[in-house]
Amino acid sequence: MKGKSDSIKRVRKFFSIAEFEKEEKYLTDMAAQGWRFVDTNGSIYTFERCEPEQVVYRLDFSGIPLDQRDDYYAMFRDYGWEYLQDSYGFSYFRKPAEGAAPEDLEIFSDGASHLEMVRKIMLAKFTPMILILIPCITINYDKMLRVIRNDSPTRADWFSVIGVTLLVLTIAALFCRMLAEFLHLKKKYSKSA
Amino acid sequence: MTEKLRRVYVPMTETGFYILFCLREEMHGYSIGQRVKEMTDGAVTISAGTMYGTLSKMEKDGLIRFTREEEKRKLYRITALGEEILSLEIERIKRLYRNIGGV
Numbered sequence: 001m002k003g004k005s006d007s008i009k010r011v012r013k014f015f016s017i018a019e020f021e022k023e024e025k026y027l028t029d030m031a032a033q034g035w036r037f038v039d040t041n042g043s044i045y046t047f048e049r050c051e052p053e054q055v056v057y058r059l060d061f062s063g064i065p066l067d068q069r070d071d072y073y074a075m076f077r078d079y080g081w082e083y084l085q086d087s088y089g090f091s092y093f094r095k096p097a098e099g100a101a102p103e104d105l106e107i108f109s110d111g112a113s114h115l116e117m118v119r120k121i122m123l124a125k126f127t128p129m130i131l132i133l134i135p136c137i138t139i140n141y142d143k144m145l146r147v148i149r150n151d152s153p154t155r156a157d158w159f160s161v162i163g164v165t166l167l168v169l170t171i172a173a174l175f176c177r178m179l180a181e182f183l184h185l186k187k188k189y190s191k192s193a
Numbered sequence: 194m195t196e197k198l199r200r201v202y203v204p205m206t207e208t209g210f211y212i213l214f215c216l217r218e219e220m221h222g223y224s225i226g227q228r229v230k231e232m233t234d235g236a237v238t239i240s241a242g243t244m245y246g247t248l249s250k251m252e253k254d255g256l257i258r259f260t261r262e263e264e265k266r267k268l269y270r271i272t273a274l275g276e277e278i279l280s281l282e283i284e285r286i287k288r289l290y291r292n293i294g295g296v
Contacts, residue, residue: 062245071262079226081241109243110206116246
């Protein structure tokens with residue numbers, strides 16, 4: 001998808017909450033191809049033309065309220081990270097990579113703190129999902145029961161069942177991906193430890 | 194010291210140990226990271242997110258306390274409880290060293 005001019009590119013792209021590493025790599029690769037990340041609203045990524053550059057992008061999920069982050073940003077700035085923006089709880093950071101030691105291009109230096117971030121994401125994202133799911137099931141309980149027992153269910157009953165099932169499946173799928181990411185990180189760190 | 198804190202902090206990660214060790218002096222996160230790099234000839238790196246998370250956790254658990262702010266950076270210092278945990282760790286590491294034939 002092309003933007004207004006050749007120097008701006010807008011790409012529609014979706015990364016699930018478990019794909020933050022993939023997203024980091026995508027932004028890093030785009031910069032290497034001469035497209036510097038400008039911002040995202042979670043589904044559209046805006047880039048501007050630049051000389052191909054060696055930078056890395058890192059996403060943190062700190063859980064700190066936006067108005068209490070002065071010292072958080074200050075610390076990342078001290079470490080050479082440029083803060084770009086926040087989107088859905090993720091903070092985007094960028095750092096020049098040329099000549100830098102690989103360990104200086106990470107925002108987590110041990111497994112425990114990286115896993116802690118995944119735990120924060122899971123807690124922050126799945127709690128509201130479960131809170132939505134519970135009333136959905138409670139409200140539709142009678143309708144679902146009629147369908148399950150085949151007690152002359154109406155078309156509306158079927159819609160409810162399909163709706164709730166889709167919701168459950170979506171949350172379950174997301175949860176499995178998140179769990180896979182969690183286990184992947186766990187394995188990665190136990191190997192390197 | 195509660196049993197829970199002892200379980201969490203003894204034994205400690207290398208990151209945790211160095212942070213607590215450095216905070217016998219008042220310092221902020223990045224300066225701790227730099228100091229640890231020097232002390233270990235670059236072998237131990239503590240990244241920004243790990244540093245921030247560990248400091249927050251140690252502050253919450255009462256091992257260190259926030260002393261003052263300097264250009265938005267938070268400075269911390271070890272507490273009496275932190276000293277107690279640190280000395281337990283130092284004793285443990287000394288014992289380890291003795292047992293592997295060190296002096």
